[in-house]
Amino acid sequence: MNDPYKTLKAAIIRVTDETSNIKSFLLKPEKKFSFKTGQFVQFTVPGIGEAPFTPSSSHFEKDEIEITIMKAGRVTSRIHELKPKDVVGIRGPLGKGYPLEEFEGKEILILGGGVGMAPLRCLLLSLLEEKNKYGRILLLYGSKTPGDIVYAGQFADWKKRGTEIYRSVDRCDTGEWKEKKGVVTCLFEGLKLNPDNGVAVVCGPPIMMKFGTMKLLEVGYKPESIYLSMEKNMSCGIGKCGHCACGKYFACKDGPVFKYSVVKDIANIWD
Numbered sequence: 097m098n099d100p101y102k103t104l105k106a107a108i109i110r111v112t113d114e115t116s117n118i119k120s121f122l123l124k125p126e127k128k129f130s131f132k133t134g135q136f137v138q139f140t141v142p143g144i145g146e147a148p149f150t151p152s153s154s155h156f157e158k159d160e161i162e163i164t165i166m167k168a169g170r171v172t173s174r175i176h177e178l179k180p181k182d183v184v185g186i187r188g189p190l191g192k193g194y195p196l197e198e199f200e201g202k203e204i205l206i207l208g209g210g211v212g213m214a215p216l217r218c219l220l221l222s223l224l225e226e227k228n229k230y231g232r233i234l235l236l237y238g239s240k241t242p243g244d245i246v247y248a249g250q251f252a253d254w255k256k257r258g259t260e261i262y263r264s265v266d267r268c269d270t271g272e273w274k275e276k277k278g279v280v281t282c283l284f285e286g287l288k289l290n291p292d293n294g295v296a297v298v299c300g301p302p303i304m305m306k307f308g309t310m311k312l313l314e315v316g317y318k319p320e321s322i323y324l325s326m327e328k329n330m331s332c333g334i335g336k337c338g339h340c341a342c343g344k345y346f347a348c349k350d351g352p353v354f355k356y357s358v359v360k361d362i363a364n365i366w367d
Protein backbone atom coordinates (compact mmCIF):
# COMPACT_ATOMS: atom_id res chain seq x y z
CA MET A 97 0.00 0.00 0.00
CA ASN A 98 1.39 3.40 -0.97
CA ASP A 99 1.80 6.04 1.74
CA PRO A 100 -1.19 8.37 0.99
CA TYR A 101 0.67 11.38 2.42
CA LYS A 102 3.75 10.94 0.25
CA THR A 103 4.08 13.30 -2.67
CA LEU A 104 6.11 12.13 -5.64
CA LYS A 105 7.94 14.71 -7.74
CA ALA A 106 6.95 14.68 -11.41
CA ALA A 107 8.35 16.70 -14.31
CA ILE A 108 6.02 18.00 -16.98
CA ILE A 109 7.19 16.70 -20.33
CA ARG A 110 4.39 17.84 -22.62
CA VAL A 111 1.41 20.18 -22.48
CA THR A 112 -1.40 19.68 -25.03
CA ASP A 113 -4.17 22.23 -25.62
CA GLU A 114 -7.35 20.13 -25.87
CA THR A 115 -9.90 22.98 -26.00
CA SER A 116 -9.89 26.68 -25.06
CA ASN A 117 -10.08 25.81 -21.32
CA ILE A 118 -8.79 22.22 -21.11
CA LYS A 119 -5.16 21.08 -21.28
CA SER A 120 -3.49 17.68 -20.91
CA PHE A 121 -0.23 17.43 -18.97
CA LEU A 122 2.09 14.49 -19.60
CA LEU A 123 4.14 13.90 -16.44
CA LYS A 124 7.22 11.81 -15.73
CA PRO A 125 7.21 10.86 -12.03
CA GLU A 126 10.60 10.43 -10.36
CA LYS A 127 9.82 6.69 -10.10
CA LYS A 128 7.32 4.26 -11.63
CA PHE A 129 3.75 5.12 -10.69
CA SER A 130 1.03 2.44 -10.58
CA PHE A 131 -2.69 3.08 -10.32
CA LYS A 132 -5.98 1.38 -11.22
CA THR A 133 -8.17 2.94 -13.86
CA GLY A 134 -10.67 5.24 -12.10
CA GLN A 135 -8.45 6.02 -9.13
CA PHE A 136 -7.34 9.64 -8.68
CA VAL A 137 -4.29 11.62 -7.59
CA GLN A 138 -3.83 14.89 -5.74
CA PHE A 139 -1.84 17.17 -8.08
CA THR A 140 0.32 19.65 -6.14
CA VAL A 141 1.62 22.94 -7.47
CA PRO A 142 4.40 24.00 -5.07
CA GLY A 143 3.43 27.15 -3.15
CA ILE A 144 -0.12 27.15 -4.54
CA GLY A 145 -1.97 24.03 -3.38
CA GLU A 146 -3.36 20.73 -4.58
CA ALA A 147 -6.45 19.50 -6.40
CA PRO A 148 -7.76 16.02 -7.31
CA PHE A 149 -7.70 14.62 -10.87
CA THR A 150 -8.14 11.20 -12.40
CA PRO A 151 -5.33 10.22 -14.78
CA SER A 152 -6.48 10.09 -18.39
CA SER A 153 -3.71 7.74 -19.60
CA SER A 154 -3.85 3.92 -19.55
CA HIS A 155 -3.08 2.25 -16.23
CA PHE A 156 -0.73 -0.05 -18.14
CA GLU A 157 1.64 2.92 -18.60
CA LYS A 158 3.81 3.18 -15.47
CA ASP A 159 6.62 5.53 -16.55
CA GLU A 160 4.50 8.49 -17.61
CA ILE A 161 1.07 9.64 -16.55
CA GLU A 162 -1.22 12.03 -18.39
CA ILE A 163 -3.72 14.27 -16.60
CA THR A 164 -6.36 16.35 -18.39
CA ILE A 165 -7.40 19.50 -16.55
CA MET A 166 -10.16 22.03 -17.10
CA LYS A 167 -9.52 25.54 -15.83
CA ALA A 168 -12.09 25.96 -13.01
CA GLY A 169 -10.61 28.20 -10.31
CA ARG A 170 -7.52 29.03 -8.27
CA VAL A 171 -5.37 25.87 -8.52
CA THR A 172 -6.36 24.86 -12.04
CA SER A 173 -5.68 28.40 -13.35
CA ARG A 174 -2.15 28.15 -11.99
CA ILE A 175 -1.75 24.62 -13.42
CA HIS A 176 -2.71 25.97 -16.86
CA GLU A 177 0.32 28.32 -16.69
CA LEU A 178 2.75 25.39 -16.20
CA LYS A 179 5.23 24.56 -18.96
CA PRO A 180 7.42 21.57 -19.92
CA LYS A 181 10.31 21.06 -17.42
CA ASP A 182 8.28 22.53 -14.52
CA VAL A 183 8.16 20.16 -11.55
CA VAL A 184 4.94 19.39 -9.68
CA GLY A 185 3.87 16.78 -7.10
CA ILE A 186 1.45 13.88 -7.28
CA ARG A 187 0.01 12.15 -4.24
CA GLY A 188 -1.74 8.82 -4.57
CA PRO A 189 -3.14 6.77 -6.14
CA LEU A 190 -6.26 7.43 -4.05
CA GLY A 191 -9.74 5.90 -3.87
CA LYS A 192 -11.19 2.91 -5.61
CA GLY A 193 -11.16 2.50 -9.38
CA TYR A 194 -13.38 0.58 -11.80
CA PRO A 195 -13.69 -3.14 -10.94
CA LEU A 196 -12.53 -4.32 -14.37
CA GLU A 197 -12.84 -7.98 -13.37
CA GLU A 198 -16.64 -7.42 -13.15
CA PHE A 199 -16.63 -6.05 -16.73
CA GLU A 200 -15.07 -9.18 -18.29
CA GLY A 201 -17.22 -10.87 -20.94
CA LYS A 202 -19.71 -7.98 -20.90
CA GLU A 203 -20.78 -5.28 -23.33
CA ILE A 204 -19.37 -1.99 -22.01
CA LEU A 205 -21.13 1.29 -22.65
CA ILE A 206 -19.09 4.39 -21.79
CA LEU A 207 -21.15 7.57 -21.45
CA GLY A 208 -19.20 10.80 -21.16
CA GLY A 209 -19.68 14.53 -21.22
CA GLY A 210 -17.13 17.35 -21.47
CA VAL A 211 -13.98 16.93 -19.38
CA GLY A 212 -15.64 13.82 -17.84
CA MET A 213 -13.96 12.12 -20.80
CA ALA A 214 -10.65 12.24 -18.84
CA PRO A 215 -11.21 9.21 -16.53
CA LEU A 216 -13.15 7.54 -19.35
CA ARG A 217 -10.17 7.85 -21.69
CA CYS A 218 -8.08 6.07 -19.05
CA LEU A 219 -10.75 3.38 -18.85
CA LEU A 220 -11.10 3.05 -22.62
CA LEU A 221 -7.33 2.82 -23.24
CA SER A 222 -7.01 0.21 -20.47
CA LEU A 223 -9.90 -1.84 -21.93
CA LEU A 224 -8.48 -1.65 -25.47
CA GLU A 225 -5.18 -2.98 -24.17
CA GLU A 226 -6.94 -6.28 -23.31
CA LYS A 227 -9.88 -6.04 -25.69
CA ASN A 228 -10.31 -9.81 -26.03
CA LYS A 229 -11.46 -9.97 -22.38
CA TYR A 230 -14.53 -7.80 -23.03
CA GLY A 231 -17.56 -7.75 -25.31
CA ARG A 232 -18.59 -4.85 -27.52
CA ILE A 233 -17.25 -1.45 -26.38
CA LEU A 234 -19.38 1.62 -27.12
CA LEU A 235 -18.45 5.23 -26.41
CA LEU A 236 -21.22 7.83 -26.30
CA TYR A 237 -19.75 11.30 -25.89
CA GLY A 238 -21.41 14.69 -25.73
CA SER A 239 -19.94 18.17 -25.68
CA LYS A 240 -21.33 21.70 -25.91
CA THR A 241 -19.90 22.55 -29.36
CA PRO A 242 -17.44 20.85 -31.75
CA GLY A 243 -14.71 23.12 -30.32
CA ASP A 244 -15.30 21.68 -26.84
CA ILE A 245 -14.54 18.06 -27.84
CA VAL A 246 -11.68 16.77 -25.71
CA TYR A 247 -9.14 14.45 -27.45
CA ALA A 248 -10.67 15.44 -30.81
CA GLY A 249 -7.79 13.87 -32.75
CA GLN A 250 -7.97 10.50 -30.98
CA PHE A 251 -11.46 9.16 -31.72
CA ALA A 252 -10.40 7.78 -35.14
CA ASP A 253 -7.73 5.65 -33.49
CA TRP A 254 -10.15 4.34 -30.82
CA LYS A 255 -12.57 3.44 -33.61
CA LYS A 256 -9.86 1.63 -35.55
CA ARG A 257 -9.10 -0.36 -32.42
CA GLY A 258 -12.71 -1.60 -32.20
CA THR A 259 -14.66 1.04 -30.25
CA GLU A 260 -18.11 1.97 -31.56
CA ILE A 261 -18.28 5.75 -31.31
CA TYR A 262 -21.36 7.98 -31.16
CA ARG A 263 -21.01 11.72 -30.57
CA SER A 264 -23.31 14.67 -30.13
CA VAL A 265 -22.92 18.41 -29.62
CA ASP A 266 -25.52 20.64 -27.95
CA ARG A 267 -25.13 23.23 -30.69
CA CYS A 268 -23.18 24.07 -33.81
CA ASP A 269 -23.97 27.26 -35.69
CA THR A 270 -21.63 26.77 -38.66
CA GLY A 271 -23.05 23.61 -40.29
CA GLU A 272 -19.65 21.84 -40.10
CA TRP A 273 -20.99 19.14 -37.70
CA LYS A 274 -22.20 16.00 -39.47
CA GLU A 275 -22.91 13.89 -36.38
CA LYS A 276 -25.85 14.18 -33.92
CA LYS A 277 -27.05 17.45 -32.44
CA GLY A 278 -28.67 17.44 -29.00
CA VAL A 279 -27.87 16.49 -25.42
CA VAL A 280 -25.89 13.28 -25.03
CA THR A 281 -28.96 11.12 -24.27
CA CYS A 282 -30.11 11.63 -27.89
CA LEU A 283 -27.38 9.15 -28.84
CA PHE A 284 -29.42 6.25 -27.42
CA GLU A 285 -31.99 6.64 -30.18
CA GLY A 286 -31.91 3.59 -32.48
CA LEU A 287 -29.01 2.00 -30.61
CA LYS A 288 -29.23 -1.78 -30.11
CA LEU A 289 -27.88 -2.55 -26.63
CA ASN A 290 -27.60 -5.62 -24.45
CA PRO A 291 -28.21 -4.29 -20.91
CA ASP A 292 -28.83 -7.81 -19.56
CA ASN A 293 -25.18 -8.64 -20.16
CA GLY A 294 -23.80 -5.13 -20.10
CA VAL A 295 -22.33 -2.51 -17.82
CA ALA A 296 -22.45 1.25 -18.26
CA VAL A 297 -19.93 3.76 -16.98
CA VAL A 298 -20.85 7.44 -16.64
CA CYS A 299 -18.75 10.55 -16.05
CA GLY A 300 -19.51 14.18 -16.80
CA PRO A 301 -21.16 17.28 -15.37
CA PRO A 302 -23.72 16.46 -12.61
CA ILE A 303 -26.76 17.24 -14.79
CA MET A 304 -25.48 14.96 -17.54
CA MET A 305 -24.73 12.19 -15.01
CA LYS A 306 -28.29 12.46 -13.69
CA PHE A 307 -30.09 12.36 -17.04
CA GLY A 308 -27.61 9.84 -18.45
CA THR A 309 -28.29 7.49 -15.55
CA MET A 310 -32.08 7.92 -15.92
CA LYS A 311 -31.76 7.03 -19.61
CA LEU A 312 -29.68 3.93 -18.84
CA LEU A 313 -32.35 2.76 -16.40
CA GLU A 314 -35.04 3.47 -19.00
CA VAL A 315 -33.31 1.33 -21.63
CA GLY A 316 -32.94 -1.58 -19.20
CA TYR A 317 -29.65 -1.30 -17.29
CA LYS A 318 -29.89 -2.49 -13.69
CA PRO A 319 -28.79 -0.03 -10.95
CA GLU A 320 -25.97 -2.44 -10.05
CA SER A 321 -24.67 -2.41 -13.64
CA ILE A 322 -24.24 1.40 -13.76
CA TYR A 323 -20.92 2.81 -12.51
CA LEU A 324 -20.66 6.51 -11.68
CA SER A 325 -17.50 8.53 -11.15
CA MET A 326 -18.48 10.98 -8.37
CA GLU A 327 -16.24 14.04 -8.46
CA LYS A 328 -17.24 15.62 -5.14
CA ASN A 329 -15.29 18.54 -3.67
CA MET A 330 -12.31 17.06 -1.85
CA SER A 331 -9.55 18.11 0.48
CA CYS A 332 -7.54 15.37 2.25
CA GLY A 333 -8.38 12.65 -0.30
CA ILE A 334 -8.03 9.89 2.30
CA GLY A 335 -11.25 9.82 4.34
CA LYS A 336 -10.15 12.13 7.18
CA CYS A 337 -11.68 15.60 6.64
CA GLY A 338 -15.28 14.83 5.64
CA HIS A 339 -15.32 17.31 2.70
CA CYS A 340 -16.48 14.71 0.20
CA ALA A 341 -19.29 13.14 2.25
CA CYS A 342 -21.85 11.40 0.06
CA GLY A 343 -24.46 9.99 2.45
CA LYS A 344 -22.61 7.55 4.70
CA TYR A 345 -19.75 7.30 2.20
CA PHE A 346 -16.67 9.39 1.54
CA ALA A 347 -16.20 9.82 -2.21
CA CYS A 348 -12.41 9.90 -1.80
CA LYS A 349 -12.11 6.63 0.11
CA ASP A 350 -15.20 4.58 -0.81
CA GLY A 351 -15.29 6.00 -4.39
CA PRO A 352 -14.88 8.01 -6.54
CA VAL A 353 -16.37 5.09 -8.53
CA PHE A 354 -19.71 3.93 -7.12
CA LYS A 355 -22.36 1.59 -8.44
CA TYR A 356 -25.62 3.51 -8.86
CA SER A 357 -27.34 0.86 -6.70
CA VAL A 358 -25.11 1.92 -3.78
CA VAL A 359 -25.72 5.70 -3.96
CA LYS A 360 -29.18 5.98 -5.55
CA ASP A 361 -31.01 6.86 -2.31
CA ILE A 362 -28.58 9.58 -1.21
CA ALA A 363 -30.29 13.00 -1.32
CA ASN A 364 -27.42 15.13 -2.72
CA ILE A 365 -26.06 12.55 -5.14
CA TRP A 366 -26.18 14.86 -8.22
CA ASP A 367 -25.05 18.12 -6.45
Ligand SMILES: Cc1cc2nc3c(=O)[nH]c(=O)nc-3n(C[C@H](O)[C@H](O)[C@H](O)COP(=O)(O)OP(=O)(O)OC[C@H]3O[C@@H](n4cnc5c(N)ncnc54)[C@H](O)[C@@H]3O)c2cc1C
Pocket residue numbers: 136147148149150151164165166167168169170171172173211214215326327328329330352
Ligand atom coordinates in the same frame (compact mmCIF):
# COMPACT_ATOMS: atom_id res chain seq x y z
C1 LIG B 1 -11.91 12.33 -7.90
C2 LIG B 1 -11.91 13.56 -8.75
C3 LIG B 1 -11.39 13.50 -10.03
C4 LIG B 1 -11.37 14.64 -10.83
N1 LIG B 1 -10.83 14.54 -12.08
C5 LIG B 1 -10.76 15.63 -12.84
C6 LIG B 1 -10.12 15.57 -14.12
O1 LIG B 1 -9.63 14.52 -14.54
N2 LIG B 1 -10.06 16.71 -14.84
C7 LIG B 1 -10.60 17.91 -14.39
O2 LIG B 1 -10.50 18.91 -15.08
N3 LIG B 1 -11.20 17.99 -13.18
C8 LIG B 1 -11.28 16.89 -12.40
N4 LIG B 1 -11.85 17.01 -11.16
C9 LIG B 1 -12.36 18.32 -10.70
C10 LIG B 1 -11.18 19.16 -10.16
O3 LIG B 1 -10.66 18.53 -9.01
C11 LIG B 1 -11.66 20.57 -9.80
O4 LIG B 1 -12.03 21.24 -10.98
C12 LIG B 1 -10.54 21.33 -9.11
O5 LIG B 1 -10.34 20.83 -7.82
C13 LIG B 1 -10.89 22.82 -9.02
O6 LIG B 1 -9.81 23.43 -8.30
P1 LIG B 1 -9.56 24.99 -8.38
O7 LIG B 1 -8.73 25.38 -7.20
O8 LIG B 1 -9.03 25.37 -9.71
O9 LIG B 1 -11.01 25.58 -8.27
P2 LIG B 1 -11.66 26.28 -6.99
O10 LIG B 1 -11.15 27.68 -6.95
O11 LIG B 1 -11.54 25.42 -5.77
O12 LIG B 1 -13.19 26.20 -7.42
C14 LIG B 1 -13.69 26.74 -8.62
C15 LIG B 1 -15.11 26.26 -8.79
O13 LIG B 1 -15.11 24.86 -9.06
C16 LIG B 1 -15.89 24.17 -8.10
N5 LIG B 1 -15.23 22.89 -7.79
C17 LIG B 1 -14.11 22.67 -7.10
N6 LIG B 1 -13.85 21.37 -7.02
C18 LIG B 1 -14.86 20.74 -7.70
C19 LIG B 1 -15.18 19.40 -7.97
N7 LIG B 1 -14.47 18.39 -7.51
N8 LIG B 1 -16.26 19.16 -8.71
C20 LIG B 1 -17.05 20.15 -9.16
N9 LIG B 1 -16.80 21.44 -8.92
C21 LIG B 1 -15.73 21.72 -8.21
C22 LIG B 1 -15.93 25.07 -6.88
O14 LIG B 1 -17.08 24.80 -6.10
C23 LIG B 1 -15.97 26.44 -7.53
O15 LIG B 1 -17.26 26.76 -7.94
C24 LIG B 1 -11.89 15.87 -10.35
C25 LIG B 1 -12.42 15.93 -9.06
C26 LIG B 1 -12.43 14.79 -8.26
C27 LIG B 1 -12.97 14.88 -6.89
Ligand code: FES
Pocket residue numbers: 329330331332333334335336337338339340341346347348349
Ligand atom coordinates in the same frame (compact mmCIF):
# COMPACT_ATOMS: atom_id res chain seq x y z
S1 FES C 1 -11.61 14.49 0.93
FE1 FES C 1 -11.33 14.35 3.07
S2 FES C 1 -12.73 12.81 3.64
FE2 FES C 1 -12.80 12.79 1.48
